[in-house]
Amino acid sequence: MLTCKDITQKATDYNDKHMGLWQRMQFKMHVLMCHHCRRFMHQFERTIEMTQQLKPSVPCSDSSIDEQVKRLMNINHKP
Amino acid sequence: MEQELIEQLLAGEEAAFRQIVTDYQGIMLQLARNIVGDAIADEVVQEAWVSVIKSLKKFEGRSSLKTWILTIVSNCAKTRLRKEARSVAWGDASDIEASAVSPDRFNPKGFWSNTPGHWQSASPEQLLASEQLRENLDKSLQQLPGAQRTILQLRDFEGLPMDDICKILQISESNSRVLLHRARTKLWQTIDELENS
Numbered sequence: 001m002l003t004c005k006d007i008t009q010k011a012t013d014y015n016d017k018h019m020g021l022w023q024r025m026q027f028k029m030h031v032l033m034c035h036h037c038r039r040f041m042h043q044f045e046r047t048i049e050m051t052q053q054l055k056p057s058v059p060c061s062d063s064s065i066d067e068q069v070k071r072l073m074n075i076n077h078k079p
Numbered sequence: 080m081e082q083e084l085i086e087q088l089l090a091g092e093e094a095a096f097r098q099i100v101t102d103y104q105g106i107m108l109q110l111a112r113n114i115v116g117d118a119i120a121d122e123v124v125q126e127a128w129v130s131v132i133k134s135l136k137k138f139e140g141r142s143s144l145k146t147w148i149l150t151i152v153s154n155c156a157k158t159r160l161r162k163e164a165r166s167v168a169w170g171d172a173s174d175i176e177a178s179a180v181s182p183d184r185f186n187p188k189g190f191w192s193n194t195p196g197h198w199q200s201a202s203p204e205q206l207l208a209s210e211q212l213r214e215n216l217d218k219s220l221q222q223l224p225g226a227q228r229t230i231l232q233l234r235d236f237e238g239l240p241m242d243d244i245c246k247i248l249q250i251s252e253s254n255s256r257v258l259l260h261r262a263r264t265k266l267w268q269t270i271d272e273l274e275n276s
């Protein structure tokens with residue numbers, strides 16, 4: 001049987017469905033019976049959802065885009 | 080679609096250049112920063128652009144344009160690391176345990192002793208509404224080792240498939256999974272600490 005520590009180590013594999021059928025069943029079984037791990041998994045999944053919204057944006061000003069476009073077109077013209 | 084864009088680039092159409100710069104400059108810079116650090120990331124991106132433009136003809140569409148461009152950025156960045164002898168085991172996960180949940184939260188049999196606490200905030204939106212939390216998460220992100228931050232960026236921010244990420248970074252899938260898991264767990268821990276403080 002999987003331990004709680006195992007669950008915390010395999011959470012990403014479970015979440016990404018990167019797990020064999022048997023392993024997956026064992027994982028589900030533990031989580032079904034252990035409310036601490038149920039809470040952990042719930043929080044872990046929320047953490048991933050949140051991270052997806054956390055995407056930092058690298059600000060690109062219009063002028064820096066213009067400059068870059070010019071530079072690239074120059075490279076393109078060189079043989 | 081992408082093939083069309085490539086042809087326009089090869090024909091030297093300004094609109095096409097504007098489009099790839101708008102689409103990829105930000106993510107290229109982010110990736111370069113994660114691999115080589117802020118100081119020389121700009122240079123690496125410029126190098127990568129040169130290489131992208133010069134090898135456009137060779138783009139065969141076997142991967143997406145995004146994956147292809149990011150692979151070039153990653154190669155340029157890693158070459159740079161090697162030159163500066165900083166590449167020591169970049170992305171090597173063999174020396175770290177799969178889980179970042181502190182071992183002292185478990186009893187010797189591997190069951191929780193210090194159990195996960197209740198989180199006040201119910202949804203990701205509620206969590207993100209807390210300024211303190213955002214600050215702590217930013218800090219945690221900055222403190223992550225470069226390889227972990229890179230994989231988190233590509234997987235969770237950009238939503239790229241694991242296969243593409245392994246291609247871009249040239250590391251094995253098992254390594255990248257360990258690194259991703261470690262990064263995600265670190266963020267979980269950051270929230271957990273704050274929600275239970």
Ligand SMILES: [Zn+2]
Binds near residue numbers: 034
């Ligand atoms: Zn458990």
